[in-house]
Amino acid sequence: MDFVAILAGVAGTRFWPKSRARRPKQFLSFGGGGPLLVETFERTKLVAPPARTLVVTAAEHAESAARLLPQLPRGHVIGEPAGRDTAAAIGLAALLVSHPRGLPGARSDASLLVCPADHVIGPPERFAAAARAADELLARHPERIVVFGIRPSGPATGYGYVEQGAPPGAGEGLEAFEVARFHEKPTLEKAREYVASGRFLWNAGIFAFRASSMLAEIAGQMPELARALDEAAGSLGTSRFDGELARVWAALPKKSIDHGVMEGARRRAVIVPDYEWDDVGSFAALARARKADAAGNVALGGCVALESRGNIVDAGDGLVALIGVDDLVVVHTDDVTLVCRKERSEDVKRLLDEVKRRGGLDRHL
Numbered sequence: 001m002d003f004v005a006i007l008a009g010v011a012g013t014r015f016w017p018k019s020r021a022r023r024p025k026q027f028l029s030f031g032g033g034g035p036l037l038v039e040t041f042e043r044t045k046l047v048a049p050p051a052r053t054l055v056v057t058a059a060e061h062a063e064s065a066a067r068l069l070p071q072l073p074r075g076h077v078i079g080e081p082a083g084r085d086t087a088a089a090i091g092l093a094a095l096l097v098s099h100p101r102g103l104p105g106a107r108s109d110a111s112l113l114v115c116p117a118d119h120v121i122g123p124p125e126r127f128a129a130a131a132r133a134a135d136e137l138l139a140r141h142p143e144r145i146v147v148f149g150i151r152p153s154g155p156a157t158g159y160g161y162v163e164q165g166a167p168p169g170a171g172e173g174l175e176a177f178e179v180a181r182f183h184e185k186p187t188l189e190k191a192r193e194y195v196a197s198g199r200f201l202w203n204a205g206i207f208a209f210r211a212s213s214m215l216a217e218i219a220g221q222m223p224e225l226a227r228a229l230d231e232a233a234g235s236l237g238t239s240r241f242d243g244e245l246a247r248v249w250a251a252l253p254k255k256s257i258d259h260g261v262m263e264g265a266r267r268r269a270v271i272v273p274d275y276e277w278d279d280v281g282s283f284a285a286l287a288r289a290r291k292a293d294a295a296g297n298v299a300l301g302g303c304v305a306l307e308s309r310g311n312i313v314d315a316g317d318g319l320v321a322l323i324g325v326d327d328l329v330v331v332h333t334d335d336v337t338l339v340c341r342k343e344r345s346e347d348v349k350r351l352l353d354e355v356k357r358r359g360g361l362d363r364h365l
Contacts, residue, residue: 001135001208002110003103004048005093008037008057008065008117009083014282014345016352017336018314021365026057026117027064030280030289037117041069046128047113054078054096054103055117056089076103081246087260088225088252090114090207091218092245095229098211101237108212111138115206120278120289130273133174134208137269145217146208147179147262149201149270150277155191158281158346160184160203160258162270179268182258201270204277207257217261225260228252282345283329286312297322301332312342336364 012025019025026037033039037055044053050071057065059079066077078096080089096102097110113131121127134146149162165178182203186194194200219226228248235244262268278285290298297305301315308322314331322330329345331338338348355361 001047001113001131002052002105002107003093003097003112004044004053005090005097005112005114006037006040006044006053006055006117007086007089007114008055008061009080009089010116010118011083012118013349013352016348016355017333017338017364018316018331022060023064024061025280027061027068030120030286035068036120036280037065038068040115040117040119041072043121043124043127044113044115046124047131050076052103052105054093056080056093057117058083081242081249082252083254084249084252085254086205086257087218087222087255088228088249090214090257090261091222091225091229092232094209094211094214094218095233095236098215099233099236101233109142110211111135111208112211112214113206113208116279118280119204120276120280120285122276126273126275130174130271130275131208133176133273134271137176137271138208138210141267141269142210143213144209144267144269145213145262145265146176146269146271148204148206148208149272150204151272152195152200152202155188155195156202157185157188157191159279161186161191161194161200162203164199164201164270174274175272177270177272179262179270182263201272203258204273205279207262208271213267214261217265221264222255222260225252225255282348283312283314283331284342284345286314310342312345 008026010025012019015025018028027035029035051073054076055065056078059081062077062079097106097112098108099106137146147162161183163180165180167177231248232245235241278288287298292298296310299313302319303313303315305322307324310327311322312329313320316332318332320330320332327342329340329342
């Protein structure tokens with residue numbers, strides 16, 4: 001790949017209270033490793049060097065991201081003035097790697113791998129192999145936009161699905177297919193149908209494409225975003241760029257790359273990598289990232305459990321003590337303690353919405 005773009009703008013609301021507005025999910029550690037953003041950067045160095053890597057994050061988090069990634073050149077951490085979802089962030093990355101006044105080495109036909117900063121993937125070598133396979137596919141079919149699809153391990157309802165079509169072929173011994181259709185997060189019954197058919201993959205949110213192809217699709221399907229990118233491009237490489245970007249970004253609607261581009265893209269493909277993948281979507285993911293004790297309890301930090309089974313605990317800098325409770329999620333921070341049933345961990349986002357609605361609790365957000 002010519003360039004890598006890491007998207008680090010996720011809010012991580014389902015990880016509240018561990019994830020906060022000032023320290024979102026991608027800056028946190030899960031499973032005993034470093035922050036997710038750092039782990040992502042270390043993986044992508046196998047695909048492209050730091051000099052050809054950029055990070056797109058919220059403007060208020062750009063300084064924190066730069067401190068975590070000192071190997072990145074100055075100016076390669078791009079702060080979005082307002083969160084406008086993945087279509088705008090990916091369009092901005094495509095502009096920066098294709099415009100003469102963008103990143104060093106930018107050119108219109110540059111290949112770009114885009115990946116979220118908040119996933120757990122391993123081993124890194126297989127991630128790099130999947131990126132090479134995508135690059136080989138783009139070399140044969142430069143007009144395609146490639147998405148990475150994960151073979152489902154079960155009927156999950158928390159992911160979008162990619163329906164595979166005919167196989168165009170890929171490298172590195174990996175499967176690749178035409179994309180027949182993208183599907184929204186399904187009901188459990190529909191997810192079971194998808195898995196049973198063998199034709200559906202989880203949408204991993206990782207994309208590979210030529211910058212010119214992505215910008216052409218944006219021009220055809222998202223003209224408002226295309227105009228904003230064109231206007232911002234006029235000040236690239238000057239002191240006016242940040243102000244111009246803020247001006248044009250303020251008027252953009254929020255739209256994901258799936259809805260804005262991929263569902264209507266003319267030429268699409270999906271590659272099926274063979275690495276382990278977890279999008280760390282809720283606290284339940286800790287049970288997959290950490291080894292459980294003999295009673296099935298998974299703990300980050302200090303935890304003492306008596307006659308308690310199947311709990312997930314993040315004690316922060318403190319101690320969580322359990323007596324006679326099963327299948328709970330307990331998250332302790334210096335100002336908030338969360339307790340919920342494991343099967344309700346996806347509802348943390350709803351809980352945070354309620355905290356915001358009540359008012360007067362801003363210090364806990």
